[in-house]
Amino acid sequence: MEKNYLNWLNSHQFYGIKPGLKRIKEILKRLGNPHRYIKTIHIAGTNGKGSTASILSEILLEHGFKVGLYTSPHLIQLNERFKINGKKIENERLNEYLKYIKKNIKDYPATYFEITTALAFLYFYEEKVDIGVIECGMGGRLDATNIINPEVSIITSIGWDHTKYLGNTLEKIAHEKAGIIKRETPCVLGDLSENLIPIFQKKAEILKAPLFIVGKDFYIEFNKKNNWNYVGDHKFEDLNLNLKGYYQGNNLSCALKALEILERKEFLKITEEKLRKALGQVKVSGRYEFLNIKGKTILIDTAHNLDGFIALKSSLLKDNFKDFLLILGITNEEGDKPFVKMIEILLPLAKKIYLCEFNSPRKIVSIREWKKSLEKFPTILNKIEFVENCERAVKMGLESDFEKILVTGSIYFVGEYLKNLKFEKI
Structure with a gap:
């Protein structure tokens, strides 16, 4: 890869973290607003969003869709953030996109994450993905990814992290995460403290967004065979998820509920055989x-x-x-x-x-x-x-x-x- 464009991107790390949507709107405008032409799933949460995104991506791929997956940060290589059908973007292609973005935004004061987010949308648009699974970087309301109008939103969990930007109470953090809920767009809620749920219910009610809560509208349990049982629109028993760790149950349930919502929208028909195959082969490096x-x-x-x-x-x-x-x-x-x-x-x-x-x-x-x-x-x-x-x-x-x-x-x-x-x- 030509070093200058990767170095150009890395130079934007000095801009630090700057929540807000003004800059990403301007960047995407200069790139032709590619995000407006792709279907998406949007995932926020203190923990679990990356695993949930990977589970969904694998299931959709197994069902025959061309799937874009945008996650962050990367573990070893920047290319990991941008995947289509499970494959990382190639070095040459990545460099071409960085060159193109640099040419179009010139000296506009963008952050590192805003540039990578714009790159993901541009890549998925040009590759004509059927759907893009988009992971929030931090928070939700003012995250650069919160420019999309997804088919379904997912909020996996609420916990203590990034309090300088999101607030010093769990209630304040929850309000920020609830910012990804869109008007009349279904939202899936993972395992949260009971006292935080009304925050999401109120936001969903205002926006007329159907809200699906784990433990209330759908259920997951770890059985004696060390597999997962799920009950929602469908009932699946003995699901073998390749991602280990007891905490993955919440992520799996959120992914399955989102999948059922897509089925209600007639985006796909869930096939149990394909579902089981996908769950058995999903991988996320560095997660248990x-x-x-x-x-x-x-x-x-x-x-x-x-x-x-x-x-x-x-x-x-x-x-x-x-x-x-x-x-x-x-x-x-x-x-x-x-x-x-x-x-x-x-x-x-x-x-x-x-x-x-x-x-x-x-x-x-x-x-x-x-x-x-x-x-x-x-x-x-x-x-x-x-x-x-x-x-x-x-x-x-x-x-x-x-x-x-x-x-x-x-x-x-x-x-x-x-x-x-x-x-x-x-």
């Missing part, structure tokens, strides 16, 4: 993913916030995955992430902890910050070793006596760990 390397079982999971850690612990307990080496790296761009609480959640299950520094476009929790924050927690410090970079953490883990390793935290950390792990395997 097991690797076996050099005699060690390495579990990878991008649980990057408090609720993610709680969900991860629940799955670890169910799978009896304990007495492991925990390798952890966390970003704290906004300065409000409760990273000590996060480590306390996994502390009882871990025998040893490596706290790592790593390369990231966002501010990381440095070793200095870790040491200062953990001064008053001697029981935690007894288990901890500080590691100055990801490469060393990989080597130390593989050379340790631990048979089980859990690698988690920021998606940027997990991505760098996997890059270094790849070199170690060779």
